[in-house]
Amino acid sequence: MRYLFIFVFLITSAIALAATPSYQEAGMAVFENPGDVSNSIYYIALIFGFTAFILLISKWRNLLKSLLYFLVFISIYYVLIPFLSFYGIIVAALLTIMLVLKPNWIVIDISALLLAAGVASIFGISLKPLPAIVLLSILAIYDAISVYKTKHMLSLANSITDLKIPMLFIIPTEGFNIENAKDKAAYMGVGDVVIPNILIVSAQHFSNSPALYFIKYPALFSLIGSIIGLIALIYLIEKKSGGHAGLPFLNAGAIVGYIIGCIIG
Numbered sequence: 498m499r500y501l502f503i504f505v506f507l508i509t510s511a512i513a514l515a516a517t518p519s520y521q522e523a524g525m526a527v528f529e530n531p532g533d534v535s536n537s538i539y540y541i542a543l544i545f546g547f548t549a550f551i552l553l554i555s556k557w558r559n560l561l562k563s564l565l566y567f568l569v570f571i572s573i574y575y576v577l578i579p580f581l582s583f584y585g586i587i588v589a590a591l592l593t594i595m596l597v598l599k600p601n602w603i604v605i606d607i608s609a610l611l612l613a614a615g616v617a618s619i620f621g622i623s624l625k626p627l628p629a630i631v632l633l634s635i636l637a638i639y640d641a642i643s644v645y646k647t648k649h650m651l652s653l654a655n656s657i658t659d660l661k662i663p664m665l666f667i668i669p670t671e672g673f674n675i676e677n678a679k680d681k682a683a684y685m686g687v688g689d690v691v692i693p694n695i696l697i698v699s700a701q702h703f704s705n706s707p708a709l710y711f712i713k714y715p716a717l718f719s720l721i722g723s724i725i726g727l728i729a730l731i732y733l734i735e736k737k738s739g740g741h742a743g744l745p746f747l748n749a750g751a752i753v754g755y756i757i758g759c760i761i762g
Contacts, residue, residue, distance in 0.1 A: 499683045499731045509690050512614035519579040527623035537632035576615025600661040608663035613690045621698020629699040633748040640744035689743035693723040693751035706762030714762030722754020
């Protein structure tokens, strides 16, 4: 069942890569100088700050839910702007209303897919490969520490799961009930999909290497490396239950794959 996350990752990568020209044309790059390594530090600081803030207000569930629903609405609308212009607000509103009134795993996964692909594409065109590699390396270390040492990422994941918002991909088992987060299901954080895809999109956007059909070699091998890392992660989870850090596996695969792709290309 967990191996279906490979399909989720591939779909996200395909959408992110396909959306890149539209985001570039719309001028949606986050940083003016995509080659500046300090951009990665700003991104990491934002993640640290957001995580700390969520953990701080997690005791006030209604406030937390309202804030996260608002952020989901704004994010989906922003992601859809290049494709639907102002009308993206209608799709964003409909998805947010469905999440609030009648959440189910399909709505959550569709919303998470839109967010993951859009964010990966936007930051992929905002960071050249070197800053992206710095970002992936630091976040892989942070993920490992926050899961195995401080364990605050596990607390955050539990809070997010209970809130039923698109910060996790869900693959349900038979009899799964979204109203009971303790039911058996497989979960994967949206960040585990977004972060390695930033390098994949960056490699596609900034590389001058030859392409195999539509995808350039550094991006292709970065994608292959990410999938290998994801398979290794799933194998570990099936052998040893409990929460595991995904980014060390996926990011390492993405970085190694990118290097191989640059050598070959």
